[in-house]
Amino acid sequence: MKKVLATESALKLIKKLVSKHGPLLFHQSGGCCDGSSPMCYPRDEFLIGDSDVCLGEIGGTPFYMNKKQYEYWKHTQLIIDVVQGRGGMFSLEGPEGVRFLTRSKVFPT
Template identity: 60%
Template sequence: MTERVLITDRATKIIDQLREKHGELMFHQSGGCCDGSSPMCFPKGELMLNETDVKLGTIHGCNFYMSKDQFEYWKHTQLTVDITTGRGSSFSLEIPLGLRFVIKSRLFTDEEREHLEPVEYASEEA
C-alpha cells in the first residue's frame, strides 16, 4: 500500500515531546484558517470531527485528518509532515516550542496511485 501521509524523523521527535506532556495526539490539516495550510496537532479528541473529515492515515501513532473538500484538491499528492523553526499563528501544540509543523507534498506516480491506502470518513470510525 502507498501511504498518503508520511512524517520525518525530526517531526517524530517533537511528537514524542508533545505526547509526554499532552497524552495521545491527533493531526488535522488546516484548510487555510490561522496559519495557512499547516498541519495542526491537538490532544486526541480535542478537535471535534464530523462526516466532512477524512482520515488519510496515521503518522507516528497519531491519526491524520483533513476536510473532505480539501482532500479533493490534495488526493493526488503524498504529504510529508515536517517541522521548522518559527512561531506559526495556529492553535497547534508545538507553537509554544518556537516550532511549527509544515507539509511537504509531491504528486503520486501512476504506480503509486494504483496502490493507495484507502481513506476513511471520521463518521465511519468506531
C-alpha cells in the first residue's frame, strides 16, 4: 500500500505547477504553522537532508517528510488534497488561491 497518494484536484494542480516551474518536490516538516502543511518547491531549490524520508511520489513529484514527523505518521496513508485559501507563504501554489492539505487514514493492521 502506498504511503502517499493525491486526489485528482491535487494532481491537476501539480501538473499546472510543473508546467510553470519545472520539476517539483513536496516537503512536510512538522511543527506549527507552515511546517504542518505539505509545501511545494522547485526541485532544485530545496535541499533534502539526512533527516528527511521520501514517502513516494505524487504526480511524478517526490514527497518528503522530516523523520521526526514521520514517526507520528508512519502508521497512516497520507492523501494530499487541495482546498481554497492561502497556504504557506513559500509554497508554489499560494498565488493560485489554493493550498495543499494532508489528510490521512490509518493503515489496516
